[in-house]
Amino acid sequence: MSRLVMKFGGTSVGDVDRIARVARIVAAERKPGQGLAVVVSAMSGETDRLVGLARGAAGEGGNGARMSAADFNDEYDVIVSAGEQVTTGLLAIALRRIGIPARSWQNWQIPFRTDAAHSKARVSDIPDEDIGRSIDAGVVAVVPGFQGITDDNRITTLGRGGSDTSAVALAAALRAERCDIYTDVDGVYTTDPRIVAKAQRLEKISYEEMLELASAGAKVLQTRSVELAFAKRVPVRVLSSFLEPGTPNPGTLVCPEDEIVEKQVVSGVAYSRDEAKVTLLGVEDHPGVAAEIFSKLADANINVDMIVQSEARQPERQNILFTCPDRDASRAAEAIEEIRSKIGVEEVHIRRDVAKVSVIGIGMRSQVGVARTMFSALAQKGINIEAIATSEIKISVLIDAVYTELAVRALHTAYGLDAV
Amino acid sequence: MSRLVMKFGGTSVGDVDRIARVARIVAAERKPGQGLAVVVSAMSGETDRLVGLARGAAGEGGNGARMSAADFNDEYDVIVSAGEQVTTGLLAIALRRIGIPARSWQNWQIPFRTDAAHSKARVSDIPDEDIGRSIDAGVVAVVPGFQGITDDNRITTLGRGGSDTSAVALAAALRAERCDIYTDVDGVYTTDPRIVAKAQRLEKISYEEMLELASAGAKVLQTRSVELAFAKRVPVRVLSSFLEPGTPNPGTLVCPEDEIVEKQVVSGVAYSRDEAKVTLLGVEDHPGVAAEIFSKLADANINVDMIVQSEARQPERQNILFTCPDRDASRAAEAIEEIRSKIGVEEVHIRRDVAKVSVIGIGMRSQVGVARTMFSALAQKGINIEAIATSEIKISVLIDAVYTELAVRALHTAYGLDAV
Numbered sequence: 056m057s058r059l060v061m062k063f064g065g066t067s068v069g070d071v072d073r074i075a076r077v078a079r080i081v082a083a084e085r086k087p088g089q090g091l092a093v094v095v096s097a098m099s100g101e102t103d104r105l106v107g108l109a110r111g112a113a114g115e116g117g118n119g120a121r122m123s124a125a126d127f128n129d130e131y132d133v134i135v136s137a138g139e140q141v142t143t144g145l146l147a148i149a150l151r152r153i154g155i156p157a158r159s160w161q162n163w164q165i166p167f168r169t170d171a172a173h174s175k176a177r178v179s180d181i182p183d184e185d186i187g188r189s190i191d192a193g194v195v196a197v198v199p200g201f202q203g204i205t206d207d208n209r210i211t212t213l214g215r216g217g218s219d220t221s222a223v224a225l226a227a228a229l230r231a232e233r234c235d236i237y238t239d240v241d242g243v244y245t246t247d248p249r250i251v252a253k254a255q256r257l258e259k260i261s262y263e264e265m266l267e268l269a270s271a272g273a274k275v276l277q278t279r280s281v282e283l284a285f286a287k288r289v290p291v292r293v294l295s296s297f298l299e300p301g302t303p304n305p306g307t308l309v310c311p312e313d314e315i316v317e318k319q320v321v322s323g324v325a326y327s328r329d330e331a332k333v334t335l336l337g338v339e340d341h342p343g344v345a346a347e348i349f350s351k352l353a354d355a356n357i358n359v360d361m362i363v364q365s366e367a368r369q370p371e372r373q374n375i376l377f378t379c380p381d382r383d384a385s386r387a388a389e390a391i392e393e394i395r396s397k398i399g400v401e402e403v404h405i406r407r408d409v410a411k412v413s414v415i416g417i418g419m420r421s422q423v424g425v426a427r428t429m430f431s432a433l434a435q436k437g438i439n440i441e442a443i444a445t446s447e448i449k450i451s452v453l454i455d456a457v458y459t460e461l462a463v464r465a466l467h468t469a470y471g472l473d474a475v
Numbered sequence: 476m477s478r479l480v481m482k483f484g485g486t487s488v489g490d491v492d493r494i495a496r497v498a499r500i501v502a503a504e505r506k507p508g509q510g511l512a513v514v515v516s517a518m519s520g521e522t523d524r525l526v527g528l529a530r531g532a533a534g535e536g537g538n539g540a541r542m543s544a545a546d547f548n549d550e551y552d553v554i555v556s557a558g559e560q561v562t563t564g565l566l567a568i569a570l571r572r573i574g575i576p577a578r579s580w581q582n583w584q585i586p587f588r589t590d591a592a593h594s595k596a597r598v599s600d601i602p603d604e605d606i607g608r609s610i611d612a613g614v615v616a617v618v619p620g621f622q623g624i625t626d627d628n629r630i631t632t633l634g635r636g637g638s639d640t641s642a643v644a645l646a647a648a649l650r651a652e653r654c655d656i657y658t659d660v661d662g663v664y665t666t667d668p669r670i671v672a673k674a675q676r677l678e679k680i681s682y683e684e685m686l687e688l689a690s691a692g693a694k695v696l697q698t699r700s701v702e703l704a705f706a707k708r709v710p711v712r713v714l715s716s717f718l719e720p721g722t723p724n725p726g727t728l729v730c731p732e733d734e735i736v737e738k739q740v741v742s743g744v745a746y747s748r749d750e751a752k753v754t755l756l757g758v759e760d761h762p763g764v765a766a767e768i769f770s771k772l773a774d775a776n777i778n779v780d781m782i783v784q785s786e787a788r789q790p791e792r793q794n795i796l797f798t799c800p801d802r803d804a805s806r807a808a809e810a811i812e813e814i815r816s817k818i819g820v821e822e823v824h825i826r827r828d829v830a831k832v833s834v835i836g837i838g839m840r841s842q843v844g845v846a847r848t849m850f851s852a853l854a855q856k857g858i859n860i861e862a863i864a865t866s867e868i869k870i871s872v873l874i875d876a877v878y879t880e881l882a883v884r885a886l887h888t889a890y891g892l893d894a895v
Contacts (some may be wrong), residue, residue, distance in 0.1 A: 071528060071531035071532050074532055075532070075534075105561065108565055109564065111491035112564075112568040112569045112572070113572055122571065126571045130563075130571075130578070130579055133560060133561075133563060133581070134560075134561050134565060134568075137560045140554075143550075144529065144553035144554035145529065145531075145550075145554060147553070148529060148533050148550045148551070148554075149532045149533075151542065151546045151547075152533060152534055158549070161553070161583075163628075164628050208583075210581070
């Protein structure tokens, strides 16, 4: 008996006609000896509607002070989790309508346990006895994504995009042979096809590369779900939910590195325009200064990405540059202002019209000259590099945002990724 | 420690502003030594929306055959029960926002058990330990009405209007001193105030009278909820959810007969225009004929109300008249047609423009002349009576529907119910 988990997002279940198509996709995947579980999101727009109601009840945007998270988040989870519950019932009915035995499984029925961090819970335990027995008996299980229950039997949600994580966690619990994530693209591409017409769908990509791609700005899969798949060794396939059921739909397999025979030096080029650069000039140069700065930013819940430190011209001074999401830039500046005298910063500059462009590939590890190719390609187009950060399998550069497309196209060509 | 259950229907929680008002009503009711549980419906319109989605998924009104109830009803319950879940979270947030400790309790958290008759389940068992302890500690419990779970942990709904029943069942389980049903009217009236301007709000009414009023067409409370309150001796108060919180709002108390000191001969006048009269002329007069007819109608799920049998002119023939809801009239005729030759009916007449007018009062039991007053009052207005049915505390007559208002006003005056 093998098992497969399939996951469909909000646009794939956006109305009853689309839900009927999802039912046909599930039917086409059904075969003897294979148990199926299907994780679904709320119908598109529904979560936003429910979030709006919850905020309205809390008086946000209205006449009251903001409620504390402790007073709000647990019941917020009760409200927004109703959206996926509706989809599970609808898909179960749509499956039965075409003759497929199916039933919905709410999280408390499984039970799908998480920790008690309401609105951003993490999966803790999923017993597979009941649901496993049911799917092995040929009944398709339809499970709401994005949510769970605590050990105290309160409802939690995993945070936005948590449905991918639900699917991977369920696949791990069920020891499924694969988790198929149906989405509005037909796989993972070498870069954004909207920018580079010659972008190619990848047959396979390693967990590590997928993680770097996600953190570098590619939005195909949630980072958390890839981390979980990596940790639990669950093969994940990304494929399109908009093809006619039954037509070829290979997608991209995200899998362990050792299953990828021909390792590309660079597998993909990613970019993110949601970046701001904060430069601190003339920071005092003594131990603990960097810790001071980045603790302060962490306390302010600012997600710092690149960090570059260099010596300043003056003795015993240094310059520190970091990037953060553009929406956090002014809050980052305020946080720095509060500790400015303490750390002795001379000047703070913020630049918001920057973009990060990254090249990713597990082949980098064993290959020299990868960075040189990148810098040369950018130099040839006259693009100035404002900062560089590297990991074992990724090189990222910060550039002026107006050159984003030009840089992505140049790098895609330079690393031989263009389709012929 | 005393306990109180409050219940708010769909229009009372129709948007976040109304939910905020409900929170203020609950706050005004809160006092030391009293635990509060609040049962809520889905926001008005929400259940209809969810029912529409469920029917859409089943392909109803579309290109498919109707699904069987067994394939549809359990998942239908999953879908529509999401509506009340949302309201529980919203009200819990609205209560906390004004400083009242509160939490939602989903049915599986209580657990609120029902039988497995999906979409029309009956309450079976509600353990009060956990929820009782919580409300006794001063935390307002917000509970979704209209739904429960089976012993197998599947979601059920109690059928439309089941929220009143949920509230009464919860009040019984919690041994609450009262169940307050907040609605869009401020109590039970001697008759419909839209017809009789001098109608008066009743301070108290007995369970028996309330049951007869509900079955006679008054729509204040669901019959099932009154039956349950009667059986469990739960005092129920009907009051307005549209008054400013804190203003006097006595409503009407539905209570045991022995708590009503001054028993009115007639407490109320009710009417129903949703009636059809079916007359079977020249039915063979031998044992088993009536059983044949009404078994057939019961099998066709037709709710027969009044039944009158009389001798026909021909020997060994009789006439049988019955009433049923107007929407069932043609199905009733079809059912009769199927057994017509078997029971030897000579003629079948259907009249759909009839109304039932009823007077109800526990004082009737010990009072003579109640029927005479009714018939005289109608005769004085020249209204012809087409059928009469009586119970211990009710007299109903069937009349031409055009005289409905005239009859109701005449009876309200004749029994001395007009406000002075």
